[in-house]
Amino acid sequence: QKEVEQNSGPLSVPEGAIASLNCTYSDRGSQSFFWYRQYSGKSPELIMSIYSNGDKEDGRFTAQLNKASQYVSLLIRDSQPSDSATYLCAVNHPGAQKLVFGQGTRLTINP
């Protein structure tokens, strides 16, 4: 079992709709969770972090965390073509100062 799993996609969503990206993790000791956006050929860019159960909203982005289910998600409201990118879920490795990444979900927003 991979430590952090994401659907690789591609995920296609029409412009203006809600894009929903999901991630599961295996280590119950994980405490910090991050979503990165990566455009093709570019470096990952941190867009959301979440540390406690529930929802965290920032503009059009909402991160959701459920530690009991070991599940974290990212919702993008009013999707724009500029949101087309690969989204990486990252989880801190308990007891170590490093992040473990999922393989990423490629998202395409169709105009």
Add this chain to the structure above:
Amino acid sequence: NAGVMQNPRHLVRRRGQEARLRCSPMKGHSHVYWYRQLPEEGLKFMVYLQKENIIDESGMPKERFSAEFPKEGPSILRIQQVVRGDSAAYFCASSPEGGTPLHFGNGTRLTVT
């Protein structure tokens, strides 16, 4: 306030040559992390260093790869006798002591021909 700086941005090496990748952390950060990203994959942790000390190298291949972070100057990731499978994007992140490395440099894209 400069971010994490990596150079070169692109590096082409022939099989058997050596590749040296450099990373300068953000100002005030004393810890450096190297990650590798193969095409169509996520980032894989390689090594975590602080000045003059390797903290965690659990993700480093056992042979040909080494990393250092000297007292002065950037961190260096060194790949000896490169092979085609080393072709990837190599990203560096930094953090202050005890912090989580959240922000990455622009990466070095290594191509082995």
